[in-house]
Every structure is written in structure tokens, then in C-alpha cells.
Amino acid sequence: MKINISFPDGAVKQFEKGVNAMEIATSISEGLARKVIAASVNGETWDLSRPINMDAAIQLLTWNDASGKSTFWHSSAHLLAEAVEEVFPGVKFWVGPPIENGFYYDMDLGDRKITEEDLVKLEGIMLEHAKKNEEFIRKEISKQEAITYFSNKGDEYKLDLLNNLEDGHITFYTQGNFTDLCRGPHIPHTGLIKALKLTNIAGAYWKGDEKNKQLTRIYGISFPQQKELDAYLLMLEEAKKRDHRKLGKELGIFTMDDDVGPGLPLWLPNGAIIIEELERLGKETELKGGYKRVVTPHIAKENLYLTSGHLPYYADSMYPPMEMDGTKYYLRAMNCPHHHKVFDAEPKSYKDLPYRLAEYGTCYRYEQSGELFGLMRVRCLHMNDAHIYCTKEQFADEFKAVNEMYLRYFKIFGIEKYVMRLSLHDPSKLGQKYVNEPQLWLETEKLVRDVLIETKTPFIEVQDEAAFYGPKIDVQIWSIIGKEFTLATNQVDFSQGKSFNLQYTNADNTTSTPLIIHRAPLGTHERFIGFLLEHYAGKFPVWLSPKQVEILPINDQCLSFAKTVHAELLENGIRASLDDRNEKIGKKIRDAEVAKTPYMLIIGEKEVKENRVSLRVRGKGDAGPFNPNDFMKKIKAEIADRKSGE
RNA sequence: GCCGUUGUAGCUCAGGGGUAGAGCACUUCCUUGGUAAGGAAGAGGUCGUGAGUUCAAUUCUCAUCAACGGCUCCA
Structure with a gap:
């Protein structure tokens, strides 16, 4: 047939x-x-x-299809398990899935420990088995048989998996001496795996729950050809060079000091310049957007956070309180309660709305020690924060305006690789993680979704990522080493207005509570600059560069003219410096290139005679002679336009 | 917070039971050189911190702090 x-x-x-x-x-x-x-x-x-x-x-x-790759890596995980079982007989396995880059397998080794040397050994064994072209054999099996198999093996983790599987839909896969409970599919045989590397060992909670036992996880990656593995490893090396922690140190942006404390970056002079430029941009933009600036303290009494409702949800993430005169004071982890108090300082009418308060607010969050990550995850942060108090009718326009502000910013920075995430609540956690207002959740989630649809903004929806007081749009980005972060956020708050009893008078003399938008399009200085370092690979556009121009005289005879040019640039607000060291021009150029200074002005006898400068552009080389005034015009225009890119 | 790894000069790293070494950076001198590293000399570290073992610890053991790779978390 x-x-x-x-x-x-x-x-x-x-x-x-x-x-x-x-x-x-x-x-x-x-x-x-x-x-x-x-x-x-x-x-x-x-x-x-x-x-x-x-x-x-x-x-x-x-291999060129995404699902082909994941099948390949899934089979590689089985190959890993086969090798592990050979070296550590009696090991119990949990799961071994493919991931974005490679695969892992979680296992319980009992009292035994696995070391880096073991990984090398395991790689060798895996490759041996691969060479044997072991076939992956699929077998449909009854639930009872499967239970018997893993009971005999004493693998309670697999038995736990079996609990949730339906009889008649259970399959085993066997390659060589290793049999696993698995829905498949797999590659035909292990021989397709020509190159592999076990990348690291890590602890991972069983079922991802920190209350459970921690299993050993081995990560690895494999390829059908050696040269692909080599290319992958090379790419990792290249990524490391872009890591903001490395660049931040090399470029004098920030440092950490044991005596100051973990997660508390010290901004060095070069970093402070970038902060000032970002704040200048933020303030200009917010002024145009009708925001008013405020300045509020970094600490507050416990009562403020009881009122806001933060304490029951976030006490663990705040630095423990300090007690003064019998009252507890907290370092603030968020600016909103302070801003609500500003809103409440004077009576408001509907004519005052939307009322937009902005502040570069300093916050302190007691992030778990294992979570700290360079500038991306810190305990002291400076937020590009603002709160918009508005009526329900004004909400959509205000929310849209915030979204537009994001996009304008992203255009300036050339940020293209991000995902807008509509972060929703999880109804099963009402009253615990989220305020218990089921109806308001649904209403505001719809409001936000409608704005996104109406503005044709591509987005994904994710449950259980909302703020406790309302849904939000998060802008997700990825660090160079692949960690995901929220760069910017735009949040609805239907809860705190009520908690603080915020009110405005309507035209008919009744009172209402405003809706609140919390927004931070530039996120925090820490995360944003961490991101920018990687985004630009340290080569900041001129307007953001800590040093914009390096003047490089060829010899001492040119020094006097070079000083004149330098003074002129400084006079015009350009961050320029003069390299008057007793070094050859090649050395000076190299140092300026390594420091990633965008423009170099080379001044020799020719230039002095003709009253010009020779321009060299970072990464591009000689750009020819310029009249000093023309160069001044060019660079000032680029700075004023916040011109991006090379 | 949990599992694992690491911690030597400003940076990158080597070394190893008898109180330390390289390159770059830094200082001084020589060199005044045209688009990515000129030469020489010098200075710089109680080897993360605390305790233990030892005649002797930076090296071994333990604790602690921090960083890194994951997990969990992430207003």
C-alpha cells in the first residue's frame, strides 16, 4: 500500500x-x-x-534547522549520560534537555564530586562512544515496565517523571549501554557527533525549586564538525572582550572595592562623564515631555513602605532597617512612595493632570549575593525614574507617549536587538505576589495590551512577571554573555494611588484617585551603561565618549600650536586632551586607539605651517587635513545631534 | 541564599614549604620620531583576610570575605 x-x-x-x-x-x-x-x-x-x-x-x-540542532544536542545529552554512568556507576539522572547553545544533564552523584578533570575524561569517553556509531533505538514501553526498570535502577528522579506520564505514551531510547526515559526524537546514531566540549559544572535545584535538593548539572555543546566547535569557542573569546566588566575596567568607567561592598560600584571620572551625558539627555527629553523634576531623600520611615504596600512583598530585597529614636528607617529600594508624597503635598485638581514627576533616583536593593553581576545587577542604582499621575481617560495617551519615548531613545543609541514583554500577573498568586484586585488586573492588562496593538508594537506576553501593583511593559535585552535583563520598564499602577489615598478634584467637585504610570526608559545608569559598553564594544559615539579628542603633536616644535588647538577645543566644551609625552607618533596613536578615543588630531610641522590639523578617526585611520574651525564645526554638530555609530 | 571554581605588582598572568617573577602600565634619562608599541635604567607586592599544622607558610588545612560559572531570585 x-x-x-x-x-x-x-x-x-x-x-x-x-x-x-x-x-x-x-x-x-x-x-x-x-x-x-x-x-x-x-x-x-x-x-x-x-x-x-x-x-x-x-x-x-x-544541523541547519533549529529543531535539527536541538535534536542533535538532545542526543548529545544522552551521550553525556552514557559516559557519566560509565565513570560514576549508580548515578541517578533527572533530565537532560537541549538549550539555546548546547545541552545539559542534571544528575545526583550522591556523595561523589565531579571535577574539571572529570569533564576532560568524560569528553574522551563520549567521543569514543560517538566513534562507535551507536544507534539510538526507540522502544514503546508500558508504564509498569518503565517503573520496574527505574525501580531496579533505584532512580527516584525518573520514577517521579514517570508519575506524570500517561501509559501508552512512554518511550525508552537506548544507545550503547545507556537507556533513558525519553520522548525523543534522536539523531540516528552517535557517530554524527564529531566535536564536543563540556563547558561547566553547576549546581541546579531539582525542579528549579530552591527548597529541593541541589543536583549536579553538566553543561556541554557539540557539533557535527570540529571546525564549528573551534568557531564557537573563538566566538566566546570574542564575546569576553566585549564584556562590560572587562571594558569598564579597561576604560576607567567603574570599579568595585571590597571595603565599599559588593554590588556597590564606584563610578570613575570617565563613568561619571557618561552619567552626566545620559542625565542631560534624560532631562532635556523629560522637560519637553512636560515632566517636573523633584529631588527626594534616599531613606524613609518604615511607615512609608507599609503604606505603599512594598514591605510585605519586598522586605527581603531591602537593606535591613536602621533604628533611630525608636523608629525604623529603610534605605529606599524604589522612588515611587516619595513621589506619591510629592503629589500629595498640595491639593490637585483634574486641571493639574497628567502630573509627571521625574527624578534620577538613587535606590538600594539588597540583591542576593549570587545575583550580583558587574554593573547589570547591583545593590546601589540610579534610576531614570518618573511617575505620571493621570485620569483613566488620559491613561492610554500617556502610556503611548512613554512608549514613544523609549523608541526615540533606542534610536539615538541604535538599540535594535530587544524584546518588548507585556508582563502580566498570575491569578493563582493574587494576595501573595500581587495585590488582590482580580478585576483591576484584567482591566489594566487590557489597557496596556490595547496600546501595544494600536501602536503596532511587536511584543510577547509573559505571565507572572508583573509588578505587585500592576502590569507592565519591560524591554528585555541580553548581555554579551547571554544573560537576559530588563533594560527599561513602563508600568501601570492601580494600587498605590489608593494606598496613599491620592486624590484630585473633578470638574463636578467630586474626587477621584489617579492611575499611576511608573516608567524608566533609560532604566538605571548602572544597567544602561553596562549595556552600552557591550553594545558599543567600548567605542562610544562622540557625544558619550569620556574623551572626545586626543591631540597628538609629532614633536616639541609643534607643541605650541597643539596647545592653541587644545585650548580652543576646551573653550568650546569639547573633552580634549593633549598627549605631550616624549613618545613617537605611532605610540601615541596606538595608545589613543586602545583608549578608544573617537578623534585624534595629529599636528606636525606641515600642520603648523598651514594652520591645519590632520584628523584620524578611531578604527578607520587617516581622514585627511582639516582646518581647525571646520573640525570644530563638525564635532560640535555631531555632539549636538548625538550622532550614533562610526 | 545554594552548588562549584578562583583570589600573587595598577592590569594580564607565571611560580611554589625556606618571606617572590614576566610582559604591559608607571618614574627618570637618552632619542624629536609623520598615522597602532624607539632604547636604557628604576620604582612598585607583608602572595584577599583570620586562624591552625610545621623549625619555617605566600605555598598545606580550616574558616571568612570577594570575584567568576550556574541554580534560585529580580519592584
């Missing part, structure tokens, strides 16, 4: 019923048969050896 197999290009071919995807691949070409990893059969990823008994749309998957 024949079945119809259709291909992605629309072609339909007939095959015998029971044909498998490998046979189909072979029928097309031998080259394809060598490369094919798995098959998508009616949208489901299947083993190549699994018989197809019905008409089907199939796609043959190779």
Missing part, C-alpha cells in the same frame, strides 16, 4: 506504507542522507527510523 509524502516545496511523492524518513532522504540523495538528523512529520519532530504509516507532510531536518 502506498502513502503520499509531501515536501516543503510542494512536491508530493508516493512511498510504501511504513517507509521511514531516512529511506526517503536516501531516495533523494546520499549527501542528504548523510546530513539528515531528524524529520518533521506533520509538524512533529520524529526519528528518522520511525515508520510512517499515513499520508504526511514531511521536512527533513539537518
